[in-house]
Amino acid sequence: MTIDNQAPLGVFDSGVGGLTVVRALREMLPNESIIYLGDTARLPYGSKSPDTIRRFAVEDTQFLVDHHVKAVVVACNTATAHALPHLQKTFRMPVIGVVEPGVEATLADTATQRVGIMATAGTIRSCAYQHAIAMQRPDVITEGKATPLLVPFIEEGWIDHPALELVLREYLKPMLDHGIDTLVLGCTHYPLLMPVLKRMLGNKVRLVDSASTCAAHTKRMLEAENLLRTSKARPVLEIHLTDYSEQFEALAHRFLGYEFGKIKKAVL
């Protein structure tokens, strides 16, 4: 099978949080077309079981394959953590997740000794980050913390609310008490928390965000596999959601940071 390098990249997430990855992809790869699928009818994935997450991830990937993408980016930490190897075996095209790039960026600084990971319950339970870090740097101590209230706060738009700071303080306390030097934001919603986290943590803790590191990783893969789009025609961005509401549209704007065309309703 040869892959058409003019074809679009496929990106999926359980919802619209994965648009933070699309935003980073468009900055690093402005000539690529992108088809995005957000499984908003069944979100969130983070609280659900591995079997169910895997089943959903296969259906999401199949939708993108049916739309003739050249590669698939799993812009969802939970789906990456539970389904990436399964997707890579099932589909005959490059499938990139968010965990490995995040781990790469975490370990790029060789002084890293103690890493905190904030993510959904599903991602933390999978130990995907903990395992990937241990495989490369067994001396690094990792500490995962399931932080299920953060996505609801972000979706409510309360990213500057005193209640969010109280919640973050409680989630971060054990990690800070143990002296983490790096904090991985292991959920594609969390880049929106960068300002409040920087304010709370100052320069004491390095923040690693899985959205921008995933985009950089995708760029290197496309270059290595000779899959960069060369056409001079304007690239497209299509957003498909399995459930449409005005709230999702407003959130999509917040995550993406700029205007986009009409959202399409996807049926899986």
Next chain:
Amino acid sequence: MTIDNQAPLGVFDSGVGGLTVVRALREMLPNESIIYLGDTARLPYGSKSPDTIRRFAVEDTQFLVDHHVKAVVVACNTATAHALPHLQKTFRMPVIGVVEPGVEATLADTATQRVGIMATAGTIRSCAYQHAIAMQRPDVITEGKATPLLVPFIEEGWIDHPALELVLREYLKPMLDHGIDTLVLGCTHYPLLMPVLKRMLGNKVRLVDSASTCAAHTKRMLEAENLLRTSKARPVLEIHLTDYSEQFEALAHRFLGYEFGKIKKAVL
């Protein structure tokens, strides 16, 4: 079609919150068998669009009908608000929702003048409570408030956390400023907030919970339709979930308040 009064009651919700209704049903109707379906694979419904909620509600009801129930209780405010008339037209058996009983209980006190309603975004947007109250008592002023952070806090088990109080304070402020005398807890998760709400509101505001009012309504319907179970054999309680995880099981125990048998995995 005749209905077998020895058959179980069917109850469904988007997740395990509807078990607060089951708990109330078991207290008021201890001789009834109950089959419960929680659509945990696709929860929550509260943030999704009317079309999607209706489609899910039909599939949930069909599952219960396939299990030969004698009546269906929609133990989910969002599904009731968007799908109840549609379900009542589609299925040839009694289908009871949570909104009407909550409205009855709200208006049972004739001194009621100003009613606050806390519920999911979907329930509030549907105006189901506002409409039902206006039809019976057009002089009563209603004020709905979407409170999407409450379910995540309850599912995280932080029902006594200072951050929850901050969130509640913000949600309640406009309603309290306008002098509500009654607050409807328009989501089957919210009965677990009774202690913190009572502490915050004292005796100033009457609290109406849709779980216990729905159970009372169901009892009256079964009596009126001569559908009470008369068998002396021990009634059963079966819990089916579309996604199983230990977290859902732990939550189910918290909502139901006592032990139950093995959870069954449902496929819709």
